[in-house]
Amino acid sequence: MSNPVYGKKFASSRKAETRSTLFWVLITGIILFLAWTPFQTALFNGQMLEFEKPIFWAAIFACLLLFLWIAQYYKSIQLKDQRDWLAVGVLLLPLTYILSLISAASHYLAMNMVIINCIYAIMFIIGLYVLRDKLGNRIIQTTIMTVAYLIVGFGLLHWFGQGKIAGAIAKWFSNTVFNGIYRHAVMTDSNGLRLTSVFQYANTYAAFLMAFLFAAIFFITTSRKWYGQAFHSFMLVPIIVSLLLTLSRGGLVMLPIVFILLLLFLKPTKQLLWILYCAIAVVASLLISKSVTDLGLQLNKNFSGSEALKGWGILLGVSLVVGILGWIIQRFIAPKLELALEKWSAKKGSALWIPLGSLMVGGLLIFLFIRTGLKNILPQNISVRLENINFNQHSVLERFTFYRDAVKLLADYPIIGAGGGAWSALYEQYQNNPYTSRQAHNFFLQYLVEVGIVGFLIFMSFILFIFYKYILRYIKDNEENRNSHFLYLIIVLSIFMHSILDFNMSYVFLGILVFLGLGGMAAAMDSKPVKRWNLKNSTASGVYTAFVSLCAIIVLITSIRYVQAAEAAMDARITAQVSSSYEEIKAPLDKDLSIRPSHPDSVLLMSSLYHNVYMQNQDEAFYQLSLQLLNKALKYEPNNKSILKRLIAGYELKQQPEEAYEVLIKNAHKYKWDIEWYEQLINKGYDLGMNALGTGDTAAKNKYFKQATTAFTEVQSGIQYLTTLPDGQLQGRAFKNTPDMILQAGKMYFFMNQPEQASKALKLGILDDLSQTTHQDIVLWYLASLQKQGLSDDALMEKLTQVDPNAKQNVQQLAGLQF
Structure with a gap:
């Protein structure tokens, strides 16, 4: 006959052994996770393909660790004290990123940032409970x-x-x-x-x-x-x-x-x-x-x-x-x-x-x-x-510029922000001068831009509450207890303080350290009861565990799918370097785009593939496939310059200059410091205007010429503005007039019967060296513009005559044109 007391003791012993085993598996998993992550160089920025897989693998590992944590600690989740409720509060952080998807500047980058914040939330929750255990805390600190x-x-x-x-x-x-x-x-x-x-x-x-x-x-x-x-x-x-x-x-x-x-x-x-x-x-x-x-x-x-x-x-x-x-x-x-x-x-x-x-x-x-x-x-x-x-050093001045530009961006997306990766997607639209920086060099401003005022207030309330409660407990505690979690304060404070000046938190490894550290700080808080929200133990444990488990399953599945997508994208890129086979390249691209339809790298490679096939056999179906793919991607990535440029190239390939010009005009405000964008816009506006002039469509001619010359005026304003930058501040990318841009602008003013404006524009491109045809044409049209005003420049005319014996005749002929 069995002994019921012995049976209960045996069962209790087996449960204790199981929980002890789970604890050590969890600790071992955290150790391996912390050892593996830094070598992945998982930097979240606008160039993601190379770093995607490590980030999604980190999410997979984090979810597995969370499942181990649930198995070990689910009975400890009672939602009785403030520490427990922080495990609920941290879920609001990824939630604010999910909310910002509504107005995301880049759905692709925003989804990646949702995954990253889920990793951070998981590490906080695990740290909050594991680091209460003295042995676990000591092992993690040593690791x-x-x-x-x-x-x-x-x-x-x-x-x-x-x-x-x-x-x-x-x-x-x-x-x-x-x-x-x-x-x-x-x-x-x-x-x-x-x-x-x-x-x-x-x-x-x-x-x-x-x-x-x-x-x-x-x-x-x-x-x-x-x-x-x-x-x-x-x-x-x-x-x-x-x-x-x-x-x-x-x-x-x-x-x-x-x-x-x-x-x-x-x-x-x-x-x-x-x-x-x-x-x-x-x-x-x-x-x-x-x-x-x-x-x-x-x-x-x-x-x-x-x-x-x-x-x-x-x-x-x-x-x-x-x-x-x-x-x-x-x-x-x-x-x-x-x-x-x-x-x-x-x-x-x-x-x-x-x-x-x-x-x-x-x-x-x-x-x-x-x-x-x-x-x-x-x-x-x-x-x-x-x-x-010093404060006049270029990196300091540039950072202040980034910060002012971030405030301008926030003004357009104040409540819920522009989504994860917003700065990377939008900074060119708001930049003060043509710098290149996919990071705002200030974590807090970048966070504010991404999730807006609502998300930022939630985040800062969460962080400041932990600091406040940690400091209160620190003041009361004895020295041994103070020392037990002080490492986490050192890590969090150091990285946050330096992140005022840089983008440290864009490194997923540092983000993991910070949120694990915040969990460690929260673990040291007073376990003050929250009476108002005191739920039954079984109810709290069940609801919270079920919700977190469901979220973790969703993140796990999504991350696995995203790993598959990233692998397929990389396979396609590698295959394209060694093979010209349409089927071989297309197969991994189809797999990637079936998972992430707006994955920029794959969208660009697939459209290029369609273009190449179209050019080979002139099959209209391939051109339409490319057009559909790019327009579909732009619904999710409306600010991706590379996709827009590919769309423009597609229209040009099909000899549809009006459509290409429309894309340039519609998106010009996003790239106001991209001189190549302006040059293309001005040159294409000139070509379309001249075609309209040839067909007698005066309204169309005036429309194209006016739009293109307005763009030219904006370039001149930009060039003038750059001269006002502080002495120590670097301009960034080149932003200056090009000979073709000057020539076309001058000719458009000329054909709009604005010879004075034409001569002013053309004068910008006059050089001593007239060996190049474009520079000769600039001088030719400049002299014609002067003649229309009843003016002349004999010295310049003589110089042009030396390289073009028919210069005087050509100038008179142009000056005599009537419109």
């Missing part, structure tokens, strides 16, 4: 720090010319390894080589390094084991040297600000220790920065094993010394300092004095490094960057 240090080492391998070694490691995690090298781990711009590690963008890497510099210092002061104190101290020099090698002015500007903010959370003893460790590491890093920089510059040109070994020897040797010093200070000096400052620490407001003093000392040091000979101890590329830190 985060390990991944961060690996990223630092990965970057330095590239700096010392050992990209092949780093690539051999990264190829197991990433699809961005080409010819054995991880792409752009060291980038080149006008400032020279800049270290980027896995991010392929130096400023974002600087934000990452800033966060983990402070994290390393935090762990030095809280680690109880000597090897923990020594190792985190050891890593300070590689982090600071890497930060210097990014040449990021924004990183150097924001670092002291974040440092001061973090000091405010610490007792005076810890504040002094943080300053001491930072000072030691900075001095040590500056002492070797010149040699490490020079060796890296040399090794990236011509690799030498002995020189690379020398670089590593210098870096690791100094790091070892700092590591030993860190252990000595923490072992022998920190306890004595704690005793000495015990009474002072107990005084109210004592934690403010050192940060204020640090602010003044930091300002003095910045002044010395920028304005005095002290900068000479730095490598030249770093000292030049420091010298250029």
Whole structure:
């Protein structure tokens, strides 16, 4: 006969074992997810095809982790306290992106951003519960720090010319390894080589390094084991040297600000220790920065094993010394300092004095490094960057321009925004000058543009509530509890602060870190009951679990489908490079477009395929297929310039200039700083006007000429405006008159009986060198315009006669034309 008590105990034991197993599977999954994600370089911008698959795979992994979380924690979901309700509140963030689909400037980019925000929401929810568990919290923190240090080492391998070694490691995690090298781990711009590690963008890497510099210092002061104190101290020099090698002015500007903010959370003893460790590491890093920089510059040109070994020897040797010093200070000096400052620490407001003093000392040091000979101890590329830190520097002026343009964009989409990726899709329409930037270089403004005031208020309320509740709990807690989740504050605060100046949050890996960090901060909050919304445990658990599960299933299926679409698009691109077979190229494109009908890359490739077949056999059906495909895509992507250009090319291919011109005119306001768009519009307006003139259609002639000359006037206004930009601000793309544009505009004014306007326009294109036919024609029509006004230019006429003996006769003939 069975024992019912024993049976219950056995069943309970089996359940506990199952839950324990689920917990460890979940933790292992998070570890693998955090280790895999950074090497995907998942940057969300306007050029997405290469980065789509990693983002959607991240969504798939996140959904699987969520299912494990549900299996482990569904009984813990009671919606009794504020922390639990944050798990509900975070769902509003992807919901605001779904709402913004209504007015999305690009459905394609907006849907991608919905998926990305679902990833963030999932990581927040998982973090909110997993990081309440002491063991789970400790494991995740160790994983985060390990991944961060690996990223630092990965970057330095590239700096010392050992990209092949780093690539051999990264190829197991990433699809961005080409010819054995991880792409752009060291980038080149006008400032020279800049270290980027896995991010392929130096400023974002600087934000990452800033966060983990402070994290390393935090762990030095809280680690109880000597090897923990020594190792985190050891890593300070590689982090600071890497930060210097990014040449990021924004990183150097924001670092002291974040440092001061973090000091405010610490007792005076810890504040002094943080300053001491930072000072030691900075001095040590500056002492070797010149040699490490020079060796890296040399090794990236011509690799030498002995020189690379020398670089590593210098870096690791100094790091070892700092590591030993860190252990000595923490072992022998920190306890004595704690005793000495015990009474002072107990005084109210004592934690403010050192940060204020640090602010003044930091300002003095910045002044010395920028304005005095002290900068000479730095490598030249770093000292030049420091010298250029001012409000009249071009990158600062450009950022202010981005911000003003973002406000203009918001004014047209104020309530629910213009959807994910709105800045990338619309910035050309609102830009102040012809810069190229698919990012607004300010996360908060970019978020505001994407989801509007409603979504932004929800987001900021969510973030500020977590900060507020975390700080309240931090003030009340003992030191052990304070330290348990402080890493998450460091990460979130550092990345958010730097994101005021840059687009760090467009990197999905950093977004995951931030939302996992927010989950960690929320896990440390007071579990204050919410009586008004206190539901029955079973009801709350069931409803919430069912809803989240359903959403996760939808996201999972959508992400799997999008992975298939991205793979098909890539297959088509690769096939098109090695094959001219219509069927071979079309098959993967059909698969992609059946899933995502407006996928821009595939739309463009498919339309090109149709055009090629049409040109070969003149089969009208293929032209119509291309036209239908492009017009269908433009319903979802009305601001995609490449698709619009392909539509124009299609009309021209079919010899339908009126339709091509209509597309140019209708969309000209979107690309007001694209000189090629204006040139095409003006030239095509001239051609159509001349055809109308030839048929005697005066109304049509006047319409085309008036539209085209108005565009020419807008170009002149734009050119004049660009001369008013501040001295330090770069113009961006070229925006100037072209000879063809000037000639056609002058002729149109001439044929509209506006000889004075014609001569003014044509005069803009007169050059000393008349060897080119176009330049001769400009002078010819200019002289004819003058003659119509009863004026002349004998010197110019003589110059034209030297290259064209019939010039006088031609000028008289043109001047005698009547309209």
